[in-house]
Amino acid sequence: MRRLPPLTAIEAFVLVARLGSVRAAAEELSLSSPALSRRVQALENFLGRPLFERRRHAMALNAEGEALLARIADPLDQLADAIESATGAGELMRLRLGVLPLFAAQRLMRRLPELRAAHADLHIDIDTAAHGTARLGDGLDAAITLARAVDPSLYARRMERDRIVAIGARALLEGEHPLIDPGGLAAMTIFLHRDMPENFAIWRDAIGQPDLDPAAEDHFDSGQLMLDAAAQGLGVAFMLESHLRDACDDRLVSLFGARSAPSPYSYWFACRHSALRRKPVRLFHDWLFDTLVEESPHPAHPEPVEG
Numbered sequence: 001m002r003r004l005p006p007l008t009a010i011e012a013f014v015l016v017a018r019l020g021s022v023r024a025a026a027e028e029l030s031l032s033s034p035a036l037s038r039r040v041q042a043l044e045n046f047l048g049r050p051l052f053e054r055r056r057h058a059m060a061l062n063a064e065g066e067a068l069l070a071r072i073a074d075p076l077d078q079l080a081d082a083i084e085s086a087t088g089a090g091e092l093m094r095l096r097l098g099v100l101p102l103f104a105a106q107r108l109m110r111r112l113p114e115l116r117a118a119h120a121d122l123h124i125d126i127d128t129a130a131h132g133t134a135r136l137g138d139g140l141d142a143a144i145t146l147a148r149a150v151d152p153s154l155y156a157r158r159m160e161r162d163r164i165v166a167i168g169a170r171a172l173l174e175g176e177h178p179l180i181d182p183g184g185l186a187a188m189t190i191f192l193h194r195d196m197p198e199n200f201a202i203w204r205d206a207i208g209q210p211d212l213d214p215a216a217e218d219h220f221d222s223g224q225l226m227l228d229a230a231a232q233g234l235g236v237a238f239m240l241e242s243h244l245r246d247a248c249d250d251r252l253v254s255l256f257g258a259r260s261a262p263s264p265y266s267y268w269f270a271c272r273h274s275a276l277r278r279k280p281v282r283l284f285h286d287w288l289f290d291t292l293v294e295e296s297p298h299p300a301h302p303e304p305v306e307g
Contacts, residue, residue: 005046011138012039013051014076017069018134020058028139070153074274077137093122095280098132098143100195102223103267106246107292108144115287122280130221133270141281142271144288146195150270157285159267159293162240164203166255169233173253179236182209182256189235190214191226196265199238206261227252240265 015025016036026036044050051065061069099108104126115122129135132143133150150156172179179188182204190200197219204212218235220226223243230237231251240263244254254260269288275281 005043006039009039009043009046010072010076012036013043013065014069014072015135015138016040016052016059017061017065018136018138019131020060020134022059024131028135073137073272077272077274080137093119093280093283094125095122095284096125096127096139096141097284098127098129098135098140098145100132100144100146100223101128102243103144103146104128105224106243111291114291115284118287119283122283124284136270136275137272141275141278142269142284145268145270146265147268148264148266150268154270155273155276156268156270157289159269159289160242161266162242162263163260164199164206164238164263165241165244165260166203167227167230167237167239167244167252168235168255169231170251170253171233172236172255179255182207182212182259185212185214185236187215189216189218191218191220191229191235191237193223193226193239194219194221196239196263199263199265202264203238203259203261207256207259 012025012029015028016022019025019028022033022036022040026033029036031039040052047064047068049064050062051068052059053062112124127140132140132145133147133154136143136154144159166182166185168179177184179185192199200214200217204210214236218229220229223239226237226239227243227247227249229235231249236255241254241260244252269285271281271285276285
């Protein structure tokens, strides 16, 4: 049998390649950064060539690394499936799903009883940590992400198109000086999500006021906290129309009438192409688009993006 490098070295290489950071990969594997670096270097020494371009705060695959990752990704997924079956974990269908907290709270959890009723043997481990698509094949089988586009090497299916709206407290429309004109944002704080940092710029261009600037911008990594802050009258959140609709919060309204903008950001279902051959992934995928996407008032664009 031909000599192979340690599996731990291959695991470290793949995780660093997908996360782009030794530190992030080390945290995922519960290792120190030096220990993870040694595993990557062990693989490079075995192959006799570097696989990454080292930068100050990140590592990027070079041409050799990209070629290696493309060759070993699917075999690694198949190996994981084989180990799962051999250990008896395959007796239950289990899906490891990465999903954004706001999507999970607003749209997924309330419909999961229907999925359980239809497929009682399907169990879902839900992971709301960041870098969902980067961890596909390394802890996650599939992910629901919010992005402009998804890595073309993955299977990706857009769930819907949406619009950017200004979301604020209903109280802002009341009193002596109601906020009915966008110009009033010059005295307001606006809220932006780290995954949709351009929302306000896109919105103001769409309504024909490219020079409009708010008094301040606050940035969040939680959509639910943005909505809560807006409901308390602390500022105006620039989010998707579906976020307001699914919040079902009478304290919140869409400000400025019909002024909105097409959003370049969409929810996507993503997984590795090989993962679609696994029954838990396929069952969830089909249920998701037959149930959650079908119920949305926004038109879905279910064409897969092939890599």
